[in-house]
Amino acid sequence: MNKDRALKSLASSNPxxxxxxxxxxxxxxxxxxxxxxxxxxxxxxxAAQSNRPLSLLTWDAYADPNLLxxxxxQTGVDVRYEIHISDPSSVNRLRAGETSVWDFINVxxxxxxxxxxxxxxxxxxxxxxxxxxxxxxxxxxxxxxxxAMSEDEEHLxxxxxxxxxxxxxxxxxxxxxxxxxxxxxxxxxxxDFAGRYGILAYEDWNVMDICMGAGVHPFREKSDEDVxxxxxxxxxxxxxxSFITTDFVQLNxxxxxxxxxLYFTGGTYTTAAARLEGVTELYAITPxxxxxxxxxxxxxxxLNSAVNNPDFQESAFDWLEFITTVDAAxxxxxxxxxxxxxxxxxxxxxxxRFSTDELAAIQWDEFDQRIANAVEFDIVxxxxxxxxxxxxxxRDRG
Amino acid sequence: MxxxxxxxxxxxxxxxxxxxxxFAAPIFIVAWYSLMPSRTFGLTGDLTLENYRSAVTDGYTRxxxxxxxxxxxxxxxxxxxxxxxxxxxxxYAGRWAAVASALIALPIFISESVRLFGMSVFMMPRGGIxxxxxxxxxxxxxxxxxxxxxxxxxxxxxxxxPFMLFPLLLGVSLIPADRIEAARDLGAxxxxxxxxxxxxxxxxxxxxxxxxxxxLCLGANAEAAILGGRAVTVITAAIEQRFNYAQDWPxxxxxxxxxILVTALIVLPVLSRLDLxxxxxx
Numbered sequence: 001m002n003k004d005r006a007l008k009s010l011a012s013s014n015p016x017x018x019x020x021x022x023x024x025x026x027x028x029x030x031x032x033x034x035x036x037x038x039x040x041x042x043x044x045x046x047a048a049q050s051n052r053p054l055s056l057l058t059w060d061a062y063a064d065p066n067l068l069x070x071x072x073x074q075t076g077v078d079v080r081y082e083i084h085i086s087d088p089s090s091v092n093r094l095r096a097g098e099t100s101v102w103d104f105i106n107v108x109x110x111x112x113x114x115x116x117x118x119x120x121x122x123x124x125x126x127x128x129x130x131x132x133x134x135x136x137x138x139x140x141x142x143x144x145x146x147x148a149m150s151e152d153e154e155h156l157x158x159x160x161x162x163x164x165x166x167x168x169x170x171x172x173x174x175x176x177x178x179x180x181x182x183x184x185x186x187x188x189x190x191x192d193f194a195g196r197y198g199i200l201a202y203e204d205w206n207v208m209d210i211c212m213g214a215g216v217h218p219f220r221e222k223s224d225e226d227v228x229x230x231x232x233x234x235x236x237x238x239x240x241x242s243f244i245t246t247d248f249v250q251l252n253x254x255x256x257x258x259x260x261x262l263y264f265t266g267g268t269y270t271t272a273a274a275r276l277e278g279v280t281e282l283y284a285i286t287p288x289x290x291x292x293x294x295x296x297x298x299x300x301x302x303l304n305s306a307v308n309n310p311d312f313q314e315s316a317f318d319w320l321e322f323i324t325t326v327d328a329a330x331x332x333x334x335x336x337x338x339x340x341x342x343x344x345x346x347x348x349x350x351x352x353r354f355s356t357d358e359l360a361a362i363q364w365d366e367f368d369q370r371i372a373n374a375v376e377f378d379i380v381x382x383x384x385x386x387x388x389x390x391x392x393x394x395r396d397r398g
Numbered sequence: 399m400x401x402x403x404x405x406x407x408x409x410x411x412x413x414x415x416x417x418x419x420x421f422a423a424p425i426f427i428v429a430w431y432s433l434m435p436s437r438t439f440g441l442t443g444d445l446t447l448e449n450y451r452s453a454v455t456d457g458y459t460r461x462x463x464x465x466x467x468x469x470x471x472x473x474x475x476x477x478x479x480x481x482x483x484x485x486x487x488x489x490y491a492g493r494w495a496a497v498a499s500a501l502i503a504l505p506i507f508i509s510e511s512v513r514l515f516g517m518s519v520f521m522m523p524r525g526g527i528x529x530x531x532x533x534x535x536x537x538x539x540x541x542x543x544x545x546x547x548x549x550x551x552x553x554x555x556x557x558x559x560p561f562m563l564f565p566l567l568l569g570v571s572l573i574p575a576d577r578i579e580a581a582r583d584l585g586a587x588x589x590x591x592x593x594x595x596x597x598x599x600x601x602x603x604x605x606x607x608x609x610x611x612x613x614l615c616l617g618a619n620a621e622a623a624i625l626g627g628r629a630v631t632v633i634t635a636a637i638e639q640r641f642n643y644a645q646d647w648p649x650x651x652x653x654x655x656x657x658i659l660v661t662a663l664i665v666l667p668v669l670s671r672l673d674l675x676x677x678x679x680x
Contacts, residue, residue: 257526388644391644397631
């Protein structure tokens with residue numbers, strides 16, 4: 001802010017605003033030039049700091065034009081953004097040196113604690129400023145919340161916001177939701193559904209889902225027997241898929257069109273917008289049980305973090321606080337026409353802003369139960385080995 | 399008297415530096431990465447050819463084969479479709495040629511993904527535009543090729559046709575009408591005229607179109623993903639997987655180098671036979 005004031009003061013004494021009529025103006029001009037030259041002599045990073053927009057490497061909800069407009073109105077700070085392709089690809093970009101490009105990153109919970117913090121890619125948040133924000137969240141997120149903290153519990157790594165379970169989607173006109181919740185991942189093992197399901201190629205998620213279908217805990221070390229079970233299930237599921245795509249709209253259309261009856265991976269994220277439009281043929285399922293400590297669902301939690309940019313901007317912290325305000329959290333929950341539960345929904349002021357139809361679209365009545373039936377997303381041990389099996393099965397498809 | 403040194407190298411220096419920094423250096427870095435141990439992120443590991451061995455033994459020849467087949471068949475199909483189109487536009491369309499060319503070029507300005515999603519809705523079974531219309535209007539139930547390699551191939555032909563057509567238009571315009579008349583007067587059949595006169599004269603344009611289409615198709619990914627339903631994995635999808643979800647940059651780099659080498663092996667001999675001066679001399 002001091003820098004802003006200094007810039008404003010320089011701008012207000014800009015001699016080009018008025019004609020130089022006498023010596024006092026010349027002196028002012030010379031002083032201004034001297035100040036400008038002094039500024040130019042500052043380290044380039046510092047000089048550039050005030051000019052650089054806040055840079056977000058983010059999922060699309062945080063690039064919602066209404067959210068960015070509200071931020072701009074409140075702070076006057078410009079924002080630029082780029083939408084993720086996937087969590088690993090964005091972490092790759094930071095690894096490849098883009099920490100000097102970005103100020104903010106939001107990826108799923110394990111990345112911050114297990115990868116980005118140890119690699120020095122993100123910055124810890126001032127605990128006195130950010131820990132109180134957790135008090136306004138759902139009880140699940142009360143401090144010390146594991147995924148928001150470093151391994152040694154000394155550093156706060158981010159702010160939790162969007163979260164849900166992400167498992168599979170059915171057409172409830174073909175399969176009853178209660179049956180699907182009871183059957184869980186075995187639906188994809190059922191030969192009757194061979195060729196009747198699609199796969200949303202969020203490939204790290206697919207690996208976890210296939211573990212579930214193989215009866216293997218995705219987040220535990222795998223024995224050779226576990227890997228063999230994974231391999232058999234993986235080949236069969238990929239071979240039996242009607243089609244595989246990275247676009248969930250294609251999968252939703254295929255369900256509507258009767259081409260398929262179910263798909264994985266999916267959840268509120270892939271169905272809410274269509275359900276809000278009145279599409280009743282899409283229903284997000286979290287299995288009642290499964291091999292992950294008795295749980296069959298997987299719960300992702302997005303963690304918003306400040307990138308360890310060598311030219312760090314304080315406005316990154318302001319942004320992290322801003323997104324938790326009721327107005328901003330509402331916009332995030334509705335980000336770019338989608339609907340997504342946010343941790344601040346424990347706040348009655350925020351809850352009051354959602355209509356009955358909107359809550360029905362995100363299946364809010366069973367949301368807490370779904371979260372209870374899900375294990376929290378984590379790094380998959382032996383992921384490399386499992387992913388190589390998965391990608392080989394993909395190559396063998398044709 | 400001392401001889402003045404030629405200013406040529408000085409004038410060429412900016413372009414040479416640009417090419418070195420923007421083209422040669424990235425390729426060198428990718429090639430260097432391909433020699434690093436699998437699933438490492440540094441450039442200082444022990445050099446190894448293990449990634450190239452894995453590329454052969456771990457089934458990556460199949461995605462490469464699909465990409466080569468896709469590129470070759472698309473090049474051939476677009477050439478067959480573009481030749482009569484170019485001839486008609488050049489010789490018979492008159493003042494409508496510009497309008498027709500603009501209409502063909504127009505889709506290029508629309509995102510490739512959007513066009514492919516449009517095709518996907520068109521091809522969709524049951525309620526798709528084609529199947530739904532056939533059912534509603536003619537009471538005919540048809541299946542669909544959506545989510546097959548054939549659908550991906552049709553998408554590739556649709557997307558890449560303009561890249562063949564416009565160079566070919568240039569090539570066809572190099573054929574003087576009197577040569578064709580002379581050949582016919584001398585008793586050549588239509589096939590002989592095409593083979594002995596038209597094809598050799600239009601060859602530079604045809605070759606450029608074929609090179610463009612082939613190289614673009616070798617790197618194409620969206621068609622197999624959006625229309626093909628990943629019925630097959632093309633080499634670019636396999637490379638993307640290695641860089642992205644597998645976090646295996648060296649292996650991704652090795653596959654990239656292999657694609658570059660295969661492309662160079664096919665393209666460079668053709669390029670060396672190409673006389674660009676002839677194409678631009680009207």
